[in-house]
Amino acid sequence: MNRLMEKVDNLIDNSALKLEKHKMTIPINIVGSILFIIVSSILLYLVPSQIKINTEAVVNARTFPLLMLRIVLIFSIILLIKDIIFIITKREIETKELNLLVEVKFLIILSMLIIFLALLYFTNFILSSIVFGILMLFYFRSKKLSNYLIIILAAILIGYLFQNVLHVRLP
Amino acid sequence: MDLFLQGSSLLFNIPNFLYMNLGLLLGVVFGAIPGLTVILCIVLFLPFTYSLGAIESFMFLLGIYCAGSYGGSISAILIKTPGTPHAAATMLDGYPLTKKGHSMKALHVALNSSTYGGIFSAVVLLFFAPQVAKFAQMMGTPEYFLICAFGLTIIAGVSGNNLIKGIITGAFGLFISTIGIDAMSGGTRFIFNNINLYSGIALVISLIGLFALSEVLAKSEKQEKKEKVNTDLLKKEDGKLTKEEKKIIKRPMILSGMIGVIIGIIPGTGASMASFFSYDRARRMSKTPEDFGNGSIEGISACETANNAVTGATLIPLLTMGIPGDGSVAIMLGALMINGLTPGPNLFVENGPIMYAIMIGLIFVNLFMFIQGKLLTKWFAKIISVPVALLTPIIVMFCFAGAFSVNASLFDIGVTLIFAVIAYIVNKFGFSTIPILLGLVLGALTEENFRRSLVLSDGSWSIFVSSPICIVFLLFIIITVFLIVKSQLKLNKKGEKSEQN
Numbered sequence A: 001m002n003r004l005m006e007k008v009d010n011l012i013d014n015s016a017l018k019l020e021k022h023k024m025t026i027p028i029n030i031v032g033s034i035l036f037i038i039v040s041s042i043l044l045y046l047v048p049s050q051i052k053i054n055t056e057a058v059v060n061a062r063t064f065p066l067l068m069l070r071i072v073l074i075f076s077i078i079l080l081i082k083d084i085i086f087i088i089t090k091r092e093i094e095t096k097e098l099n100l101l102v103e104v105k106f107l108i109i110l111s112m113l114i115i116f117l118a119l120l121y122f123t124n125f126i127l128s129s130i131v132f133g134i135l136m137l138f139y140f141r142s143k144k145l146s147n148y149l150i151i152i153l154a155a156i157l158i159g160y161l162f163q164n165v166l167h168v169r170l171p
Numbered sequence B: 001m002d003l004f005l006q007g008s009s010l011l012f013n014i015p016n017f018l019y020m021n022l023g024l025l026l027g028v029v030f031g032a033i034p035g036l037t038v039i040l041c042i043v044l045f046l047p048f049t050y051s052l053g054a055i056e057s058f059m060f061l062l063g064i065y066c067a068g069s070y071g072g073s074i075s076a077i078l079i080k081t082p083g084t085p086h087a088a089a090t091m092l093d094g095y096p097l098t099k100k101g102h103s104m105k106a107l108h109v110a111l112n113s114s115t116y117g118g119i120f121s122a123v124v125l126l127f128f129a130p131q132v133a134k135f136a137q138m139m140g141t142p143e144y145f146l147i148c149a150f151g152l153t154i155i156a157g158v159s160g161n162n163l164i165k166g167i168i169t170g171a172f173g174l175f176i177s178t179i180g181i182d183a184m185s186g187g188t189r190f191i192f193n194n195i196n197l198y199s200g201i202a203l204v205i206s207l208i209g210l211f212a213l214s215e216v217l218a219k220s221e222k223q224e225k226k227e228k229v230n231t232d233l234l235k236k237e238d239g240k241l242t243k244e245e246k247k248i249i250k251r252p253m254i255l256s257g258m259i260g261v262i263i264g265i266i267p268g269t270g271a272s273m274a275s276f277f278s279y280d281r282a283r284r285m286s287k288t289p290e291d292f293g294n295g296s297i298e299g300i301s302a303c304e305t306a307n308n309a310v311t312g313a314t315l316i317p318l319l320t321m322g323i324p325g326d327g328s329v330a331i332m333l334g335a336l337m338i339n340g341l342t343p344g345p346n347l348f349v350e351n352g353p354i355m356y357a358i359m360i361g362l363i364f365v366n367l368f369m370f371i372q373g374k375l376l377t378k379w380f381a382k383i384i385s386v387p388v389a390l391l392t393p394i395i396v397m398f399c400f401a402g403a404f405s406v407n408a409s410l411f412d413i414g415v416t417l418i419f420a421v422i423a424y425i426v427n428k429f430g431f432s433t434i435p436i437l438l439g440l441v442l443g444a445l446t447e448e449n450f451r452r453s454l455v456l457s458d459g460s461w462s463i464f465v466s467s468p469i470c471i472v473f474l475l476f477i478i479i480t481v482f483l484i485v486k487s488q489l490k491l492n493k494k495g496e497k498s499e500q501n
Helices: A002-020 A028-050 A063-088 A100-122 A125-139 A145-165 B002-011 B014-032 B038-051 B054-079 B085-099 B103-136 B141-158 B163-176 B203-220 B231-236 B243-265 B270-285 B297-321 B327-338 B352-383 B388-407 B410-428 B434-456 B461-465 B468-500
Strands: A023-027 A095-099
Touching (some): A002 A100, A023 A028, A028 B163, A028 B410, A063 B163, A063 B434, A095 A100, A100 A125, A100 B203, A100 B388, A100 B410, A125 A145, A125 B388, B002 B352, B014 B038, B014 B054, B014 B352, B038 B054, B038 B388, B054 B085, B054 B297, B054 B327, B054 B352, B085 B103, B085 B270, B085 B297, B103 B243, B103 B297, B103 B352, B141 B461, B141 B468, B163 B434, B163 B468, B203 B327, B203 B388, B203 B410, B203 B434, B243 B297, B270 B297, B297 B327, B388 B410, B434 B461, B461 B468
Antiparallel strands (some): A023 A095
């Protein structure tokens, strides 16, 4: 069993090392502003279908969300233009290095959270929490048996606390 | 005086003090463990306040807020890792004292100073807030809209390193707050025919995603290796301060208390600024400035007094005008709203006794923090070493249970996950999530006052310059924007110069 664990550990370490080498530098203001331009444009396009009004009044249910979306759009464009000017004038722009290993880890954690949510549709809170807790301990590569016992106990306690002390109905 | 007595009678109930002490305990634990934050603690335990009354809720949350400030100093002193950002200055002298074998002394100085700072600011709050509230009552809807805009501008400017980014996320937060049924017209907005979105997105659900689950996702990036606390050292000394030492820390305590209060009243400035500023002042005024950085008790005292003196002061703009000074206080604003108390100028008129109970309660929060600190410091020191592998799944369990408890709906847990992903992405691109939070908290209030003002003026924007108070707040906004842009340009220039060198 120990040998198998060691093999798995080595495999994970080697894969992590390979992934860690893949790095990419991105201009965060440019990418971020483009993202907000896309999101705000889509939402602005959806306003007439999502906010129905039956009034001719100047101030209505659309006024405020429209104003906010326009602010997001206009300031995102300003941010984008500012950084483009910086690039043209050869001034430094804000960048960030993205590491493939970090993003893979993010996806793994997100997948575990989605699994936790999916489990809640089929089983109860305590059981789902125990499965999720054990998955997380695997992720952190915890080898202490006491940690697994603590997580099981914590899941039972939290479930009990919400249901019997706070009288909250859990899945 | 009447309100003071009514407030006192509302406060002096056993449950208020029980929840206060529970909050204090949780606050110290979350403040002390590096990687956990006071905001995270408030968000995680916000669902617990649903079944509580306004005063019990606020005592519980204030306990977390104040004790979190002190808790951050424990890890800063013992393992050179500040539990909260504002304990960074405490670390400069706290850890050298630990290395010299005087960790208990450092912890006692931090506790005494934190308590003094907290009580001082609570007293200032008690005397100043009612006066500011009287002034605030002169405001109408256009003035109140401008106050909201002022608060949002400050938070947008100081939450990240870029005002434009802050405005984008702040406006995005305000937009999200409009999802659901429009209170004024009764129509629906952006619900995509989903029945779960009819009542909008509950504040707690978005907060859990933005500030708690996003922290879990960020664990992909952070590799926190914690040092172990040498508990033998804690057992060896009692850490009692001599008469001479008490005399030495008196001056920095008094001065830093005042600095903390002044900085705390200004929204968006925060405890970190107060503690570093006080540290610098104390060093300049000290008879032994060479001790600073080598384990000076004056240094620890200055930082800790200042960052706890901020706590009461930030409540002055919050309780009188509804302007939250930082992220934690913004969540507390949400807690007020959950309890049916509308933040703003009328809060003191409509709920005077409750406001007084909260303000008097803050003094007791600090007193109990002192008692807990005295009795439990050695125990608090041990919990710093709790591994992230254990904490992370437990936090997620609380998040999911908390999100589900709002509407007993699994859909809400999905929404928290979406907010967590949004927070992860925007943080990746250097955007702060605090303006989103403020947008969500102030959204309904801002829109209501904005629309009412425009209806009153028949759609004319001139209503926002129609009174002297409006003009004053517009000037405040312009000055704030100018100062933020100026400081950011200065920082950029400094950065470019240091790059060239």
